[in-house]
Amino acid sequence: MKQYYLKTMGCQMNEHDSEVIAGLLLSLGYEPTDSVDEADLILYNTCCVRENPERKVYGHIASYRRLKELKPDLIIGICGCMTQQKNELKQIMKRLPHVDLIFGTHNIHRLPELLDRVQSGERIVEVWDEAPYTEGQDYRDSLPKERQSRLKAFVNVIYGCTNFCSYCIVPYTRGREHSRLPENILSEVRSLAEAGYKEITLLGQNVNAYGKDLSIDTNFSTLLAELNTIEGLERIRFTTSHPRDMGDDLIAALADLDKVCEHLHLPVQAGSNDLLRRMNRGYTREYYLDLVDRIRKSVPHISLTTDLIVGFPGETDEDFAQTLSLVEEVGFDSAFTFIYSPREGTPAAKMENQIPEEIKKERIYQLIELQNKISAEHMDKLVGRTLEVLVEGESEDGVVGRTRTNRQVYFPGSPDLIGQLTQVQVLEASTWTLKGEMV
Ligand code: SAH
Ligand code: SF4
Ligand code: F3S
Numbered sequence: 390m391k392q393y394y395l396k397t398m399g400c401q402m403n404e405h406d407s408e409v410i411a412g413l414l415l416s417l418g419y420e421p422t423d424s425v426d427e428a429d430l431i432l433y434n435t436c437c438v439r440e441n442p443e444r445k446v447y448g449h450i451a452s453y454r455r456l457k458e459l460k461p462d463l464i465i466g467i468c469g470c471m472t473q474q475k476n477e478l479k480q481i482m483k484r485l486p487h488v489d490l491i492f493g494t495h496n497i498h499r500l501p502e503l504l505d506r507v508q509s510g511e512r513i514v515e516v517w518d519e520a521p522y523t524e525g526q527d528y529r530d531s532l533p534k535e536r537q538s539r540l541k542a543f544v545n546v547i548y549g550c551t552n553f554c555s556y557c558i559v560p561y562t563r564g565r566e567h568s569r570l571p572e573n574i575l576s577e578v579r580s581l582a583e584a585g586y587k588e589i590t591l592l593g594q595n596v597n598a599y600g601k602d603l604s605i606d607t608n609f610s611t612l613l614a615e616l617n618t619i620e621g622l623e624r625i626r627f628t629t630s631h632p633r634d635m636g637d638d639l640i641a642a643l644a645d646l647d648k649v650c651e652h653l654h655l656p657v658q659a660g661s662n663d664l665l666r667r668m669n670r671g672y673t674r675e676y677y678l679d680l681v682d683r684i685r686k687s688v689p690h691i692s693l694t695t696d697l698i699v700g701f702p703g704e705t706d707e708d709f710a711q712t713l714s715l716v717e718e719v720g721f722d723s724a725f726t727f728i729y730s731p732r733e734g735t736p737a738a739k740m741e742n743q744i745p746e747e748i749k750k751e752r753i754y755q756l757i758e759l760q761n762k763i764s765a766e767h768m769d770k771l772v773g774r775t776l777e778v779l780v781e782g783e784s785e786d787g788v789v790g791r792t793r794t795n796r797q798v799y800f801p802g803s804p805d806l807i808g809q810l811t812q813v814q815v816l817e818a819s820t821w822t823l824k825g826e827m828v
Contacts, residue, residue, distance in 0.1 A: 399436025
């Protein structure tokens with residue numbers, strides 16, 4: 390049997406695309422391997438949202454040149470977001486001439502034919518500008534998916550992004566927003582529940598825009614209400630929400646629907662109105678703070694997480710201080726913090742006053758320190774409380790699972806508990822994980 394080594398970078402959309410790629414490869418008779426040395430096919434599903442993951446791809450793939458000399462039949466492939474940018478694609482072809490197969494985010498279904506042609510000696514570069522899509526039907530709907538977990542599943546609801554935040558490359562790599570029909574999503578989730586899946590995470594760059602592009606009258610909160618009735622399914626999560634599009638109906642869904650978990654990832658990016666405006670985020674600091682207030686009033690124990698960027702062009706000390714004060718005021722449960730990385734083709738990359746690397750670093754350290762302190766305080770408050778935990782796997786001395794608010798909990802117990810909901814009392818907290826015992 391032929392073996393494939395699949396490396397995935399970037400966000401959950403990419404992780405889920407990799408599950409589709411794995412599904413296709415299995416159907417072609419390949420099996421997975423963790424070892425590049427044993428692989429007959431090495432495939433990198435790439436991310437270009439920041440420069441770092443891109444650099445890694447060049448580094449890794451360059452180092453596989455030697456493998457290919459030893460094993461001429463080895464196929465090396467690159468797919469995912471990097472390939473969707475014309476200039477990056479040129480760079481890949483120039484700097485990595487030993488790559489045999491390049492395809493994009495819009496033509497994963499072409500993999501079987503493309504692999505076949507590579508095997509007969511062709512070098513393939515096939516990248517499409519848009520995904521095949523008709524009336525709520527994305528081309529991935531009908532493809533096999535080999536999911537990583539037997540308990541938790543990613544389910545796409547909307548593809549693409551048309552927000553064009555001024556720093557972000559995603560709208561250029563993932564195309565325009567297009568939603569899946571509710572009946573397609575519901576039937577996928579029903580089969581997952583029948584197969585024993587307990588939790589789904591609905592995916593989209595902006596799930597709150599779900600349904601807007603469809604001709605039928607639906608929206609994200611309606612979809613959640615329908616999913617909430619599916620028997621066997623225990624937990625519904627979703628990511629990502631755009632603050633601008635977060636309506637009262639979605640807040641009500643979080644409060645009222647029993648399967649919808651009390652966790653909201655609500656990227657704010659920055660705390661100053663000038664930066665938010667120049668980022669093209671479509672909301673103000675005051676709007677965001679008021680939104681958080683309303684959410685917390687309706688869902689008191691909700692866990693709020695966010696994304697933050699430091700060093701956006703023109704960010705002054707005062708702007709940055711506003712980010713720190715917003716972080717303090719909201720008190721996020723946790724945050725992903727990023728150093729601004731100029732992306733070719735985006736408006737922000739051409740802005741004046743790009744911030745020097747040392748200042749960016751100084752700022753991110755300060756931000757991380759503040760957020761870690763706040764995260765630890767949230768965790769400490771949980772000691773003594775009893776929480777519902779979905780047991781997901783074995784750990785060194787027991788099992789590990791997650792709370793509805795997506796916190797990891799370790800506790801003594803037998804592997805038979807995997808897949809079950811249990812009540813766990815929290816005994817100990819660190820910044821990232823909890824320890825407890827079953828009650
Ligand atoms: N659709 C999601 C996030 C997609 S990218 C949303 O809008 O929230 C994930 C995160 O990467 C973003 O929230 C942002 O914080 C960060 N990011 C995007 N482009 C970036 C850039 N050029 N430099 C640094 N961070 C960036
Ligand atoms: Fe990027 Fe903004 Fe779209 Fe998120 S909403 S993917 S940050 S353009
Ligand atoms: Fe990266 Fe593409 Fe996701 S650029 S963050 S993998 S949509």
